[in-house]
Amino acid sequence: MPETPFGSPARRSEIIELAALEGHDADVPSNVGFIEEHEKAHHRKHLPEAANSTDVDLEKDLEKNGDTASLSSEDDVAGEAAAEAEDPNVVWWDGPTDPENPLNWSFFKKWGTVGIVSALTFLTPLASSAFAPGVPEVMAEFHSTSQLLESFMVSVYVLGFAFGPLIFAPLSEMYGRLPIYHICNILFIIFTVAAAVSTNMSMFVVFRFFMGSAGGAPLALGGGTIADLISREQRGTAMAIWLLGPTMGPCIGPIIGGFLTQAKGWRWNFWLIAILTGGFACISFVLMRETSAPVILARKAKRLRKETGNPNLRSKLESKLSGKELFWLSIIRPTKMLTRSWICFLISLYVAITYAYLYILFTTFTSVFEQQYGFSGSVVGLSFLGLGIGSLSGQFVFTWAGNKTATKHIKAGDFKAEHRLEIMLPGGFFIPIGLFWYGWSVQAGVHWIVPILGTFFVGFGLLLTFMPANTYLVEVFTVHAASAMAANTVLRSIAASLLPLSSQQMYKALGYGWGNSLLGFVSLALIPIPFIFRKYGERIRKSSKAIA
Structure with missing residues (x-):
């Protein structure tokens, strides 16, 4: 079977649990490996072929808790893992205390990252409803009496939540979580400021949608970041802290927004969100590091190929799916x-x-x-x-x-x-x-x-x-x-x-x-x-x- 970062065998259930937390299916590598399907053992080179394979070859009893012949048995996975362990070209962690492994980071480094991600996950849902008490002011300023727009300017933000993560998830598998956090934080700030300075209803609604799209990144990636950093025994506490954001953010937002709208006007709801997100974005640039094990090991393999001149070195968690296939499957x-x-x-x-x-x-x-x-x-x-x-x-x-x-x-x-x-x-x-x-x-x-x-x-x-x-x-x-x-x-x-x-x-x-x-x-x-x-x-x- 695959090994955990500490060398003990990874159970199938653990691989599935980690994959779910990270926001991808278990046939995409997480930090303890992945479950390979026989139909996808060969690497498809062209997207149309992948599409045909998805339509024809990948029909399986998904609702039987994955217990089908199409999934690799634990014995098969164990045999593959043993073969990899004997292969000198496979790159893995340098022992159970490897400092590159995020699970071995210091207490403050790990929980500091969890704190930053939790704060971002609180701010983006909070922004979904914070300006709700200011809706009458927005309608008056933009000279609109449309009841449809009155509701849509609030809810369009959530429409962005539907589409943003479909793009962020496969990108994070290819390039890591950290670049996605940084890019989405910057985009979120830009669109929040754009909403704050909007001069008509069309501008405002469009920028609200893009705010939601960029703001979906912490929601899509946060569970995976926690799984990267925190051991299974302590993960419940970290997840409880992180989940307070999407649970309480939309309800606390209007309480803050009501007083802020009365004191400074509706635009200041967006300025406040932009300022707070900007502060945490700066902190994340300084303190956050990449946590995705497949990405860290891929970089390590690339570095070793350059240092040793051995072109056959590869990460143990190297995905057999191309970028196009990841996008295809995610949609x-x-x-x-x-x-x-x-x-x-x-x-x-x-x-x-x-x-x-x-x-x-x-x-x-x-x-x-x-x-x-x-x-x-x-x-x-x-x-x-x-x-x-x-x-x-x-x-x-x-x-x-x-x-x-x-x-x-x-x-x-x-x-x-x-x-x-x-x-x-x-x-x-x-x-x-x-x-x-x-x-x-x-x-x-x-x-x-x-x-x-x-x-x-x-x-x-x-x-x-x-x-x-x-x-x-x-x-x-x-x-x-x-x-x-x-x-x-x-x-x-x-x-x-x-x-x-x-x-x-x-x-x-x-x-x-x-x-x-x-x-x-x-x-x-x-x-x-x-x-x-x-x-x-x-x-x-x-x-x-x-x-x-």
Whole structure:
């Protein structure tokens, strides 16, 4: 079997786990190796041939947790690894304490990098909603009365999240994570400043989209950076810190934005983001180093070829995929998994609609609490607190209950992918409860704390839907988990950017009570999905095929 950076054998599950964290499928090398497929043992030289092979040769039972004949068995991998170990041309770490290995970096160097990446991962989701309280000012300044644009200027940012990572992921495999961080930080700052100085609505919306595209880099690469640096035993703590960004950023943003808009105007929301990101970008230029093991070893092999004159030296983690193939698979695989796997499509649909509800609330909170409750421009940001506290609570409950459930079944020896859905079963009920509560309390005009308490349940249910769905996709698709999660990300980002466009018209036609009830009824209709997969998921996986 492949060896870990410390020389002990890498289990297949560890390779898959690392690949999922790094945002690529397990047939692309991570720092403990990769799982090779027999169909791809030969190296395809031309993209059209790769496309044909993807269409014909790579059909396999992806939903059977990767247990198919097309995947290399552990014995095969062990034999290949043993052959490589005897090959003097294979370049690997210089022992278990090699200082080039990011896992051997000093405590401060490792956790300093985690801190920088976590800060960037907090700032980019925060920017998605920070200026939401300033939307009325933007509309007035650009002389627009379009309700569609009023919603789209907020949600278009999330549309960028759908497309940016599809490009960044394969580029990071070819050139390393560090250049992508630096380039995307610079682009994010440029587009943020451009949004701040926009002179018309078209400019503003376009730059918001590009902000989201560049801002997706820390979200796409952060998990991989943590996996590069932190041992498996300590990784949970680092991941918990990193996940606070996408969990809390969108909810804290409007609180800051409300007071900043009132004091300095809407443009200062963007200036603040640009200043903070610029500070952390400068820190990253000085302190961050490349962490991707395949890239570090590839550079080491290149250096040794030059020093020794031996052209046959190669990295042990050298990928058999060309750059064109990486791009092809990163775009085509998720699309095929969405269209040819019922599990991937229905779970992603559930998450997409739920996630869209979050941005429907983001784009309408300002008008609701200003018009219905007379909140000032500064205080209106506090109306997002219910969502934020609910999301944070859901994060803690998922971590505790999910780990407890998995540990129990693993000890009993009967664990299967569907056990990841157990926390999702009750979690789905909180979203319609919260929507009914919020909508009818606003409609009735009761005290403002009542609808905010309702949004707590929406945020709580969102996390208990979103997190189990992702872990379930990893368990089901194993080797190709990253493609399944990419499919999930694309669908939910598109839904979150487009569905809110009709929210104002919906509330105008139905009122806040029936409008949110409509959303609640749709959410109720989706609740059976995890119940069906919890009971029949294993049978579905064994009888269906998806295309990689």
